[in-house]
Amino acid sequence: MKVSRTQRWAVGAPPLLYLLIFFAIPTLIMVVASFRQPGEYGGLAPLFLEGENGTWRLDVTLESYRAVFSDTLYTGLFLKSFGYALVTTFACLVIAYPLALLIARSPAKVRDLLVLLVILPFWSNFLIRVYAWMIILGPQSAFILGLNGLLGSVGLEPVELLNTPFAVVVGLVYVHLPFMVLPLYANLEKHDPSLLDAAQDLGANAWQRFWRVIFPLSLPGVYAGAALVFIPAFGIFAIPDILGGTTGIMIGNVIKQQFLETRDWPFGSVLSMILTAIAVLVAGLAAWFARRSRL
Amino acid sequence: MRRLLLAALCLMSTSALSKDNVLHLYNWNQYIDPQTVARFEKACACKVKQSYFGDNEELVAKLAAGAKGYDVLVPTSNYVQGMAKSGQIQALDLALIPNLKNVAPAYLNTAFDPGNKYSVPYAYTITMLGYNEERMKERGITVDSWAAIFDPRILEKIKKKVTVLDSQNELMAAALRYLGYSVNERDPKKWDEAKAVILKAKPYWSAFKATGYIEDLAAGRSWLAHGYSNDIYQAELGAKEAKQKFHIRHALPKEGAVLALDAMVITKSAPRPDLAHKFINFMLEGQNSADLTNMMGSGNPNTDAQPHIKAEIKSMKAIFPDAETAKKLEMLSDLNAQQRRLLNRLWTQIKAAK
Amino acid sequence: MRRSKSLWATAMAAYVFLYAPLVVVVVYSFNDSTMNAQWVGFTWKWYGVLFNDEEMLTAAWNSLLVGLVASAVSTVLGTMAGFALYKYQPKVLPILVVAPIAIPEILMGVSLLIFFVTINLTLGLISITLAHVAFCVGFVAIVVRSRLSGLDESLVEAARDLGASPWKAFRLVTLPLIMPGVVAGALMAFTLSIDDFVITYFTAGADAMTLPLKIYTMVKTTVTPEVNAVSTLLMLVTLVLILAASKLSPSVLRQAD
Numbered sequence: 001m002k003v004s005r006t007q008r009w010a011v012g013a014p015p016l017l018y019l020l021i022f023f024a025i026p027t028l029i030m031v032v033a034s035f036r037q038p039g040e041y042g043g044l045a046p047l048f049l050e051g052e053n054g055t056w057r058l059d060v061t062l063e064s065y066r067a068v069f070s071d072t073l074y075t076g077l078f079l080k081s082f083g084y085a086l087v088t089t090f091a092c093l094v095i096a097y098p099l100a101l102l103i104a105r106s107p108a109k110v111r112d113l114l115v116l117l118v119i120l121p122f123w124s125n126f127l128i129r130v131y132a133w134m135i136i137l138g139p140q141s142a143f144i145l146g147l148n149g150l151l152g153s154v155g156l157e158p159v160e161l162l163n164t165p166f167a168v169v170v171g172l173v174y175v176h177l178p179f180m181v182l183p184l185y186a187n188l189e190k191h192d193p194s195l196l197d198a199a200q201d202l203g204a205n206a207w208q209r210f211w212r213v214i215f216p217l218s219l220p221g222v223y224a225g226a227a228l229v230f231i232p233a234f235g236i237f238a239i240p241d242i243l244g245g246t247t248g249i250m251i252g253n254v255i256k257q258q259f260l261e262t263r264d265w266p267f268g269s270v271l272s273m274i275l276t277a278i279a280v281l282v283a284g285l286a287a288w289f290a291r292r293s294r295l
Numbered sequence: 296m297r298r299l300l301l302a303a304l305c306l307m308s309t310s311a312l313s314k315d316n317v318l319h320l321y322n323w324n325q326y327i328d329p330q331t332v333a334r335f336e337k338a339c340a341c342k343v344k345q346s347y348f349g350d351n352e353e354l355v356a357k358l359a360a361g362a363k364g365y366d367v368l369v370p371t372s373n374y375v376q377g378m379a380k381s382g383q384i385q386a387l388d389l390a391l392i393p394n395l396k397n398v399a400p401a402y403l404n405t406a407f408d409p410g411n412k413y414s415v416p417y418a419y420t421i422t423m424l425g426y427n428e429e430r431m432k433e434r435g436i437t438v439d440s441w442a443a444i445f446d447p448r449i450l451e452k453i454k455k456k457v458t459v460l461d462s463q464n465e466l467m468a469a470a471l472r473y474l475g476y477s478v479n480e481r482d483p484k485k486w487d488e489a490k491a492v493i494l495k496a497k498p499y500w501s502a503f504k505a506t507g508y509i510e511d512l513a514a515g516r517s518w519l520a521h522g523y524s525n526d527i528y529q530a531e532l533g534a535k536e537a538k539q540k541f542h543i544r545h546a547l548p549k550e551g552a553v554l555a556l557d558a559m560v561i562t563k564s565a566p567r568p569d570l571a572h573k574f575i576n577f578m579l580e581g582q583n584s585a586d587l588t589n590m591m592g593s594g595n596p597n598t599d600a601q602p603h604i605k606a607e608i609k610s611m612k613a614i615f616p617d618a619e620t621a622k623k624l625e626m627l628s629d630l631n632a633q634q635r636r637l638l639n640r641l642w643t644q645i646k647a648a649k
Numbered sequence: 650m651r652r653s654k655s656l657w658a659t660a661m662a663a664y665v666f667l668y669a670p671l672v673v674v675v676v677y678s679f680n681d682s683t684m685n686a687q688w689v690g691f692t693w694k695w696y697g698v699l700f701n702d703e704e705m706l707t708a709a710w711n712s713l714l715v716g717l718v719a720s721a722v723s724t725v726l727g728t729m730a731g732f733a734l735y736k737y738q739p740k741v742l743p744i745l746v747v748a749p750i751a752i753p754e755i756l757m758g759v760s761l762l763i764f765f766v767t768i769n770l771t772l773g774l775i776s777i778t779l780a781h782v783a784f785c786v787g788f789v790a791i792v793v794r795s796r797l798s799g800l801d802e803s804l805v806e807a808a809r810d811l812g813a814s815p816w817k818a819f820r821l822v823t824l825p826l827i828m829p830g831v832v833a834g835a836l837m838a839f840t841l842s843i844d845d846f847v848i849t850y851f852t853a854g855a856d857a858m859t860l861p862l863k864i865y866t867m868v869k870t871t872v873t874p875e876v877n878a879v880s881t882l883l884m885l886v887t888l889v890l891i892l893a894a895s896k897l898s899p900s901v902l903r904q905a906d
Contacts, residue, residue: 004815007815008733008737011729011732011733011736011737012729012730012733012737012739012742014726014729015726015727015729015730015733015742015745015746015786015790016730016739016741016742016745018726018782018783018786019742019745019746019749019783019786020745022761022764022779022780022782022783023745023748023749023757023783023784024745025764026757026760026761026763026764027748027752027756027757027760029760029763029764030756030759030760037632038632038635038636039359039381039632040377040380040381040631040632041355041359041377041378041380041381041629043356043359043360043381044359045632067636067640073640073643073644073647074643076647077643077647095663095666096663098656098659098660098663099659099660099663099664101656101660102656102657102660103660112895115832115833115836116888116891116892117664118664118667119836119837119840120884120887120888121667121668121670121671121884122840122844123839123840123843123844123883123884123887123888124671124674124880124881124883124884125844125860125861125864125876125879125880125883126844126846126861127846127861127864127865127868128674128864128872128876128877128880129670129671129674131507131868131872132669132670132671132673132674132677133670134507135673135677136669136670136673138516139516140514140515140516140687160455163455163501163502174666174667174670177663177666177667178836178837178840179788179837182792182833182834182836182837183791183792183795183830183833185829185833186792186795186796186829186830186833187795187796189829190796190799190826190829206653217799220795220798220799221795221796223795224791224792224794224795227747227791228750228788228791228792228837231747231750231751232750234751235751235752235753235754241461242507244502245501245502246497246498246500246501246502246503246646247646247649248502249643249646249647252753253646254643255753255755255756256753256755257463257639257642257643258639259356259755259756259759260350260352260353260356260755261350261352261462261463261464261635261639261642262463262635262636262638262639263352263355263356263359263632263635264632264635264636264639265359265759267636268755268756269756272752272753272756275751275752275753276748276751276752276753279747279750279751280744280747280748280751283747283750283751284743284747287743290795290798291798319855319856321855324866324867325866325867344855344856345704346853346855346858347862347865347866349865349866353850356759356851357762357850357851360759360762360763360766360851361762361763361766361767362762362766362772362851362854362855363766363772363854363855364772364854364855364856365855506868507868510872514687533683536682536683537682537687537689538689
């Protein structure tokens with residue numbers, strides 16, 4: 001079917017324009033900032049410096065870029081964040097999938113309620129929820145006391161779950177779970193039940209039905225959910241801060257510090273751009289895979 | 296002159312609350328007593344709209360990006376110089392602030408703001424140690440030195456029950472002091488020494504916490520915290536209120552510590568500089584200044600406020616240090632861009648280390 | 650539909666995981682202590698404190714308002730973007746849609762602040778809403794796009810053959826089919842907006858206060874149970890609103906069966 005030019009514009013232009021104005025241009029300011037010097041007291045140094053004869057020259061530098069790659073400190077943190085984001089995405093997928101499947105198969109009336117119940121906790125407040133995890137994983141909680149009692153009775157050492165990488169992953173998974181459940185649900189909801197019936201009639205057991213029919217059909221939803229979990233998780237700083245203890249630092253924390261404590265906006269800008277580039281790459285790969293699996 | 300005229304106009308104009316009769320105050324979280332605010336609103340027949348920041352850096356970042364609309368800010372004094380040089384704050388009309396005479400001379404005319412051209416002292420806090428008295432006694436630890444958070448021999452006994460401030464400036468300052476250097480030491484070699492001290496102690500710490508250590512102490516989850524004097528006072532109260540079987544105490548390390556003097560300044564683009572001056576003058580009155588101390592346990596540079604301060608707070612050497620201790624306190628001065636970059640690199644290395 | 654017991658069990662476990670912290674939040678809102686550290690006793694007083702706390706209530710109201718407007722606008726824009734991404738394979742739009750999700754919030758917050766100041770936009774609820782829409786659009790677009798993939802084109806073509814304009818075909822055929830995706834996107838956008846802190850912090854200006862900002866100020870010192878109380882109430886109010894909305898327009902939440 002031929003698509004008219006006006007149709008393309010009518011649909012594509014509004015979001016494009018909005019994002020150009022309220023995203024691209026502001027970001028461009030910071031992209032330019034990555035080449036500038038940090039301001040003496042914070043912010044950015046003036047872009048133009050007065051030269052000897054009263055001429056103005058552009059005060060740009062690659063110093064910030066060099067600083068990133070001068071040693072493995074920052075690349076190591078990028079890898080660490082990447083790893084955490086990956087683990088979080090997989091964990092979210094494993095936990096979200098049965099939930100999304102159950103909701104998708106429920107009768108229409110119950111479905112809406114179940115979807116709302118998934119997202120309802122996230123209308124409280126982010127910090128409060130994370131602090132609640134601090135209480136649950138903390139040494140004085142009923143959960144931990146019970147767990148350690150159990151471990152003790154089997155002769156194992158008591159564990160401390162707070163301020164560990166485990167706590168960070170729990171927090172990350174928790175905070176991102178709805179962003180995996182909802183896209184998965186949106187996809188699973190449209191699956192034709194007759195396909196499953198046909199598979200069963202042909203002798204497939206439950207596991208085969210899932211792996212050969214349901215999962216492949218749901219791949220676009222899986223990739224959408226994975227993108228919406230991985231990308232934000234990659235740059236997050238609040239959760240490692242609160243739940244991570246002394247080793248909880250990730251690249252998101254470093255970036256935040258550049259804009260606050262260190263007041264080194266050019267450096268923060270460079271790190272941000274690298275982060276964004278990696279994330280966009282990952283999203284692009286996900287979209288590419290999704291297109292390939294499009295049925 | 297113009298400001299006096301404005302002030303007069305304000306007094307003469309309608310006493311009814313108009314939409315523009317608002318003072319915008321940008322202050323630390325919970326750093327002013329609501330009663331004081333109410334009293335001011337009555338006195339000036341205006342409304343006070345408060346915004347909050349948790350750290351100087353947030354304030355500085357917003358201002359650097361151009362945020363407008365605030366009248367009075369309360370940064371820590373070492374940032375005043377930078378703000379003045381960047382043209383973000385205006386010179387005060389001291390004629391409108393006669394109560395300045397109430398402030399103890401020791402806190403006036405600082406290196407950051409000679410002649411108090413831009414700022415007026417508000418309150419001060421000292422960074423020190425807060426600890427669980429009973430737990431420390433059980434282990435035979437006397438908390439009187441930075442060694443409590445840096446010496447592995449002491450830390451062994453309280454492993455994972457210690458938190459330190461999540462601030463590169465504060466922690467480095469503590470380490471530098473522990474080594475006998477000034478908190479404003481700039482020599483990168485000495486910074487490396489401090490870093491080494493920190494890295495040796497880090498495995499024994501449970502977390503870097505700029506907030507939440509109050510509750511940790513009060514709940515008994517942690518036994519020793521590197522924190523601010525007013526926060527530790529809050530922890531003390533919290534433990535009492537929760538009827539805990541232990542007490543939280545202050546300890547000002549004998550090597551010395553950081554004194555943070557918070558000051559009131561007026562932004563250059565302030566919508567109501569007249570109200571701003573009125574507010575500053577108001578806050579320098581004895582009772583109003585004392586309100587904050589009584590509420591928070593913050594230090595008070597105002598001599599007029601002393602009679603209004605609760606006796607138990609006044610007697611706390613940690614909040615109101617005597618002359619001997621005061622000599623060992625230092626104020627942090629701001630670093631330049633290169634130094635900040637280096638410090639942040641060190642800090643990232645510290646945080647990323649196992 | 651066959652329902653296996655193990656599926657049900659794992660799904661329920663997921664719900665328990667989702668609600669565990671929530672139980673803590675709600676229970677501690679009745680804690681008779683100024684700290685959230687230990688359970689001392691039961692009291693209603695924090696709800697009383699909340700109802701007298703004008704700043705907190707205004708902040709909660711602002712958050713709801715901004716959330717509703719931002720999610721509405723970003724759902725519309727995001728659906729358009731998702732549709733465009735799916736059908737027209739544009740070059741620039743994909744990056745513009747994904748990048749706001751990827752870019753660190755603090756960078757976006759600072760750069761938006763600089764931008765707003767440069768164009769002399771008064772900072773307030775409007776600037777916050779504009780900022781929120783910018784990063785929510787991508788979430789909606791990605792979900793809608795994934796829902797569109799696998800869409801049966803023949804249905805749309807049939808409608809066109811029967812004489813419907815492209816807009817009518819979209820409204821009466823495509824839209825109902827992708828509605829769960831649109832709703833999922835809207836829910837995510839709303840959630841992101843009412844909970845956003847970093848970007849809101851920088852684009853709020855001196856006058857506007859949203860709930861995350863207000864709560865942050867308390868978290869920095871002590872988290873009194875008043876915060877738990879407002880969190881609990883916010884959830885309830887939002888739930889009631891959404892349920893009411895779904896009663897009024899049953900077709901919105903449900904795909905045309």
